[in-house]
Amino acid sequence: MLGERTNLFKMVTGMVRTLIAGNWKMNGLKSSLEEAKKTTQMLQDFPDKADCLICPPSTLVVPMKEMAGDRLHVGAQSCHPEASGAFTGDLSAEILADAGASYVIVGHSERRSEHGERSAYVQEQAHACLRAGITPIICVGESYAQRQRGETKDTVVRILRKSVPTLAESETLVVAYEPLWAIGTGLVPSNEEIATVHGVIRELLIELYQDRGREIRILYGGSMKPGNAAEILAIENVNGGLIGGASLKADDFMAIYATAVA
Ligand code: PEP
Numbered sequence: 079m080l081g082e083r084t085n086l087f088k089m090v091t092g093m094v095r096t097l098i099a100g101n102w103k104m105n106g107l108k109s110s111l112e113e114a115k116k117t118t119q120m121l122q123d124f125p126d127k128a129d130c131l132i133c134p135p136s137t138l139v140v141p142m143k144e145m146a147g148d149r150l151h152v153g154a155q156s157c158h159p160e161a162s163g164a165f166t167g168d169l170s171a172e173i174l175a176d177a178g179a180s181y182v183i184v185g186h187s188e189r190r191s192e193h194g195e196r197s198a199y200v201q202e203q204a205h206a207c208l209r210a211g212i213t214p215i216i217c218v219g220e221s222y223a224q225r226q227r228g229e230t231k232d233t234v235v236r237i238l239r240k241s242v243p244t245l246a247e248s249e250t251l252v253v254a255y256e257p258l259w260a261i262g263t264g265l266v267p268s269n270e271e272i273a274t275v276h277g278v279i280r281e282l283l284i285e286l287y288q289d290r291g292r293e294i295r296i297l298y299g300g301s302m303k304p305g306n307a308a309e310i311l312a313i314e315n316v317n318g319g320l321i322g323g324a325s326l327k328a329d330d331f332m333a334i335y336a337t338a339v340a
Pocket of ligand 1: 256261301302320321324
Protein backbone atom coordinates (compact mmCIF):
# COMPACT_ATOMS: atom_id res chain seq x y z
CA MET A 79 0.00 0.00 0.00
CA LEU A 80 2.77 2.39 1.02
CA GLY A 81 4.75 1.31 -2.06
CA GLU A 82 1.75 2.05 -4.30
CA ARG A 83 1.38 5.49 -2.75
CA THR A 84 5.11 6.16 -3.25
CA ASN A 85 4.88 5.13 -6.89
CA LEU A 86 1.85 7.35 -7.43
CA PHE A 87 3.72 10.25 -5.81
CA LYS A 88 6.65 9.70 -8.15
CA MET A 89 4.42 9.46 -11.21
CA VAL A 90 2.65 12.69 -10.27
CA THR A 91 5.73 14.68 -9.25
CA GLY A 92 8.51 12.97 -11.20
CA MET A 93 10.51 13.10 -7.97
CA VAL A 94 13.07 10.58 -6.81
CA ARG A 95 13.45 10.36 -3.04
CA THR A 96 16.88 11.50 -1.93
CA LEU A 97 19.12 9.02 -0.09
CA ILE A 98 21.75 10.22 2.37
CA ALA A 99 23.98 7.21 3.03
CA GLY A 100 26.88 6.92 5.46
CA ASN A 101 29.74 4.49 4.89
CA TRP A 102 31.55 3.96 8.18
CA LYS A 103 34.15 1.70 6.51
CA MET A 104 36.31 -0.10 9.11
CA ASN A 105 35.42 2.38 11.84
CA GLY A 106 33.03 1.61 14.64
CA LEU A 107 33.12 -0.05 18.04
CA LYS A 108 30.10 -0.75 20.22
CA SER A 109 30.60 2.71 21.71
CA SER A 110 30.04 4.21 18.23
CA LEU A 111 26.40 3.18 18.47
CA GLU A 112 25.99 6.38 20.49
CA GLU A 113 26.44 8.32 17.24
CA ALA A 114 23.79 6.22 15.52
CA LYS A 115 21.47 6.71 18.48
CA LYS A 116 22.01 10.44 18.28
CA THR A 117 21.29 10.26 14.52
CA THR A 118 17.94 8.53 15.11
CA GLN A 119 17.03 11.17 17.69
CA MET A 120 18.07 14.05 15.46
CA LEU A 121 16.16 12.59 12.51
CA GLN A 122 12.93 13.15 14.43
CA ASP A 123 13.50 16.91 14.12
CA PHE A 124 13.52 16.81 10.33
CA PRO A 125 10.65 16.27 7.90
CA ASP A 126 10.60 12.74 6.51
CA LYS A 127 11.52 13.89 3.00
CA ALA A 128 14.72 11.90 2.40
CA ASP A 129 15.97 8.42 3.29
CA CYS A 130 18.83 8.11 5.76
CA LEU A 131 21.16 5.11 5.89
CA ILE A 132 24.26 4.07 7.84
CA CYS A 133 26.44 1.17 6.70
CA PRO A 134 28.52 0.31 9.78
CA PRO A 135 30.98 -2.58 10.14
CA SER A 136 28.95 -5.80 9.98
CA THR A 137 29.33 -6.47 13.71
CA LEU A 138 27.19 -3.41 14.39
CA VAL A 139 24.36 -4.16 11.95
CA VAL A 140 22.23 -6.06 14.49
CA PRO A 141 22.55 -3.65 17.44
CA MET A 142 22.19 -0.62 15.17
CA LYS A 143 19.05 -2.05 13.60
CA GLU A 144 17.63 -2.72 17.06
CA MET A 145 17.92 0.94 18.01
CA ALA A 146 17.34 2.50 14.57
CA GLY A 147 13.61 3.17 14.71
CA ASP A 148 11.77 3.67 11.44
CA ARG A 149 13.74 6.66 10.07
CA LEU A 150 17.26 5.21 9.99
CA HIS A 151 18.04 2.40 7.55
CA VAL A 152 20.97 0.09 8.25
CA GLY A 153 23.19 -1.44 5.59
CA ALA A 154 26.42 -3.34 5.03
CA GLN A 155 29.59 -2.66 3.04
CA SER A 156 30.03 -5.82 0.98
CA CYS A 157 28.64 -9.34 0.58
CA HIS A 158 29.53 -12.72 -0.91
CA PRO A 159 27.64 -13.68 -4.09
CA GLU A 160 26.63 -17.12 -2.78
CA ALA A 161 23.75 -17.53 -0.34
CA SER A 162 25.64 -19.88 2.01
CA GLY A 163 28.47 -22.40 2.03
CA ALA A 164 32.15 -22.95 2.73
CA PHE A 165 33.33 -19.36 2.45
CA THR A 166 35.22 -18.68 5.65
CA GLY A 167 35.05 -15.12 6.82
CA ASP A 168 32.44 -14.01 4.29
CA LEU A 169 28.87 -12.86 4.78
CA SER A 170 26.11 -13.52 2.27
CA ALA A 171 23.38 -11.08 1.35
CA GLU A 172 20.93 -13.46 3.03
CA ILE A 173 22.91 -13.34 6.31
CA LEU A 174 23.03 -9.54 6.13
CA ALA A 175 19.30 -9.32 5.38
CA ASP A 176 18.64 -11.61 8.34
CA ALA A 177 20.74 -9.27 10.51
CA GLY A 178 18.62 -6.30 9.45
CA ALA A 179 20.53 -4.78 6.52
CA SER A 180 18.34 -3.30 3.80
CA TYR A 181 21.18 -1.94 1.62
CA VAL A 182 24.65 -3.26 0.74
CA ILE A 183 27.44 -1.19 -0.82
CA VAL A 184 29.09 -3.19 -3.63
CA GLY A 185 32.04 -2.31 -5.81
CA HIS A 186 33.43 0.38 -3.53
CA SER A 187 36.84 1.43 -4.86
CA GLU A 188 38.50 0.20 -1.65
CA ARG A 189 37.02 -3.27 -2.26
CA ARG A 190 38.02 -3.15 -5.92
CA SER A 191 41.61 -2.14 -5.11
CA GLU A 192 42.24 -3.90 -1.77
CA HIS A 193 40.37 -7.13 -2.54
CA GLY A 194 40.61 -7.33 -6.33
CA GLU A 195 36.83 -7.26 -6.73
CA ARG A 196 36.24 -6.76 -10.42
CA SER A 197 33.05 -5.61 -12.13
CA ALA A 198 31.85 -9.14 -13.01
CA TYR A 199 32.09 -10.01 -9.30
CA VAL A 200 30.31 -6.79 -8.35
CA GLN A 201 27.49 -7.74 -10.71
CA GLU A 202 27.23 -11.13 -8.97
CA GLN A 203 27.08 -9.34 -5.62
CA ALA A 204 24.32 -7.07 -6.95
CA HIS A 205 22.34 -10.12 -8.09
CA ALA A 206 22.86 -11.68 -4.66
CA CYS A 207 21.47 -8.56 -3.00
CA LEU A 208 18.36 -8.61 -5.19
CA ARG A 209 17.91 -12.34 -4.48
CA ALA A 210 18.01 -11.57 -0.73
CA GLY A 211 15.66 -8.59 -1.01
CA ILE A 212 18.39 -6.04 -0.34
CA THR A 213 19.10 -2.87 -2.34
CA PRO A 214 22.65 -2.86 -3.76
CA ILE A 215 24.49 0.48 -3.91
CA ILE A 216 26.82 -0.02 -6.88
CA CYS A 217 29.89 2.25 -6.83
CA VAL A 218 31.78 3.44 -9.91
CA GLY A 219 34.41 6.07 -10.47
CA GLU A 220 37.51 7.03 -12.40
CA SER A 221 41.09 7.31 -11.16
CA TYR A 222 42.97 10.59 -11.20
CA ALA A 223 45.05 9.40 -14.16
CA GLN A 224 41.93 8.47 -16.12
CA ARG A 225 40.48 11.89 -15.38
CA GLN A 226 43.68 13.57 -16.54
CA ARG A 227 43.51 11.62 -19.79
CA GLY A 228 39.93 12.79 -20.36
CA GLU A 229 38.58 9.26 -19.88
CA THR A 230 36.11 9.92 -17.05
CA LYS A 231 32.86 9.34 -18.96
CA ASP A 232 34.12 6.27 -20.86
CA THR A 233 35.53 4.74 -17.68
CA VAL A 234 32.36 5.23 -15.66
CA VAL A 235 30.13 3.86 -18.43
CA ARG A 236 32.40 0.86 -19.03
CA ILE A 237 32.57 -0.07 -15.34
CA LEU A 238 28.89 0.52 -14.69
CA ARG A 239 27.73 -1.53 -17.69
CA LYS A 240 29.61 -4.54 -16.31
CA SER A 241 28.62 -3.98 -12.66
CA VAL A 242 24.86 -3.48 -12.74
CA PRO A 243 22.47 -6.41 -12.54
CA THR A 244 21.06 -7.69 -15.80
CA LEU A 245 17.54 -7.38 -14.43
CA ALA A 246 16.50 -4.95 -11.71
CA GLU A 247 13.51 -3.26 -10.31
CA SER A 248 14.48 0.40 -10.28
CA GLU A 249 13.44 0.81 -6.68
CA THR A 250 15.89 -1.88 -5.63
CA LEU A 251 19.01 -0.45 -7.21
CA VAL A 252 21.17 2.56 -6.35
CA VAL A 253 24.29 3.78 -8.20
CA ALA A 254 27.01 5.85 -6.52
CA TYR A 255 29.41 7.93 -8.60
CA GLU A 256 32.61 8.16 -6.56
CA PRO A 257 35.68 9.60 -8.30
CA LEU A 258 38.56 7.66 -6.75
CA TRP A 259 40.67 10.79 -6.37
CA ALA A 260 37.91 12.51 -4.38
CA ILE A 261 37.46 9.81 -1.74
CA GLY A 262 38.88 10.93 1.59
CA THR A 263 41.03 13.64 -0.02
CA GLY A 264 38.96 16.80 0.42
CA LEU A 265 38.99 17.19 -3.38
CA VAL A 266 35.68 17.40 -5.22
CA PRO A 267 34.93 17.64 -8.96
CA SER A 268 33.32 20.85 -10.19
CA ASN A 269 29.53 21.00 -10.26
CA GLU A 270 29.70 20.84 -14.06
CA GLU A 271 31.80 17.68 -13.95
CA ILE A 272 29.39 16.04 -11.50
CA ALA A 273 26.41 17.07 -13.65
CA THR A 274 28.05 15.65 -16.78
CA VAL A 275 28.90 12.28 -15.23
CA HIS A 276 25.53 11.90 -13.51
CA GLY A 277 23.85 12.77 -16.82
CA VAL A 278 25.85 10.07 -18.60
CA ILE A 279 24.96 7.55 -15.88
CA ARG A 280 21.27 8.48 -16.20
CA GLU A 281 21.41 7.93 -19.96
CA LEU A 282 22.97 4.51 -19.48
CA LEU A 283 20.37 3.52 -16.87
CA ILE A 284 17.56 4.51 -19.22
CA GLU A 285 19.20 2.54 -22.03
CA LEU A 286 19.44 -0.52 -19.75
CA TYR A 287 16.17 -0.29 -17.82
CA GLN A 288 14.01 2.00 -20.01
CA ASP A 289 11.69 4.26 -17.98
CA ARG A 290 12.60 2.59 -14.73
CA GLY A 291 16.11 3.94 -15.25
CA ARG A 292 14.75 7.43 -14.55
CA GLU A 293 13.91 6.43 -10.99
CA ILE A 294 17.18 4.77 -10.04
CA ARG A 295 18.92 6.93 -7.49
CA ILE A 296 22.38 8.17 -8.42
CA LEU A 297 24.40 9.25 -5.39
CA TYR A 298 27.51 11.40 -5.44
CA GLY A 299 30.36 10.27 -3.15
CA GLY A 300 33.78 11.75 -2.44
CA SER A 301 34.56 14.33 0.25
CA MET A 302 30.94 15.39 0.67
CA LYS A 303 30.72 17.57 3.77
CA PRO A 304 28.18 19.88 5.45
CA GLY A 305 29.83 22.80 3.64
CA ASN A 306 29.43 21.48 0.08
CA ALA A 307 26.40 19.16 0.37
CA ALA A 308 23.70 21.69 -0.52
CA GLU A 309 25.24 22.67 -3.83
CA ILE A 310 26.10 19.10 -4.80
CA LEU A 311 22.63 17.82 -3.93
CA ALA A 312 21.09 20.58 -6.05
CA ILE A 313 22.80 19.30 -9.23
CA GLU A 314 20.53 17.59 -11.74
CA ASN A 315 20.52 13.79 -11.43
CA VAL A 316 22.21 13.87 -8.03
CA ASN A 317 19.73 11.95 -5.91
CA GLY A 318 21.71 11.79 -2.70
CA GLY A 319 25.15 11.27 -1.25
CA LEU A 320 27.43 8.44 -0.16
CA ILE A 321 29.43 9.88 2.68
CA GLY A 322 32.51 8.41 4.36
CA GLY A 323 34.38 10.56 6.87
CA ALA A 324 31.59 13.03 7.51
CA SER A 325 29.13 10.25 8.39
CA LEU A 326 31.01 9.19 11.52
CA LYS A 327 29.76 12.06 13.65
CA ALA A 328 26.00 12.49 13.94
CA ASP A 329 26.27 16.29 13.92
CA ASP A 330 28.10 16.37 10.57
CA PHE A 331 25.97 13.63 9.05
CA MET A 332 22.75 15.33 10.09
CA ALA A 333 24.01 18.69 8.83
CA ILE A 334 24.27 17.02 5.41
CA TYR A 335 20.82 15.41 5.83
CA ALA A 336 19.44 18.84 6.73
CA THR A 337 20.48 20.22 3.34
CA ALA A 338 18.65 17.35 1.64
CA VAL A 339 15.33 18.14 3.29
CA ALA A 340 15.62 21.94 3.38
C1 PEP B 1 33.49 6.79 0.50
O1 PEP B 1 34.45 6.13 0.89
O2 PEP B 1 32.51 6.21 0.00
C2 PEP B 1 33.55 8.24 0.64
C3 PEP B 1 32.77 8.95 -0.12
O3 PEP B 1 34.45 8.74 1.56
P1 PEP B 1 34.67 10.30 1.94
O4 PEP B 1 33.30 10.92 2.09
O5 PEP B 1 35.41 10.26 3.22
O6 PEP B 1 35.42 10.91 0.82
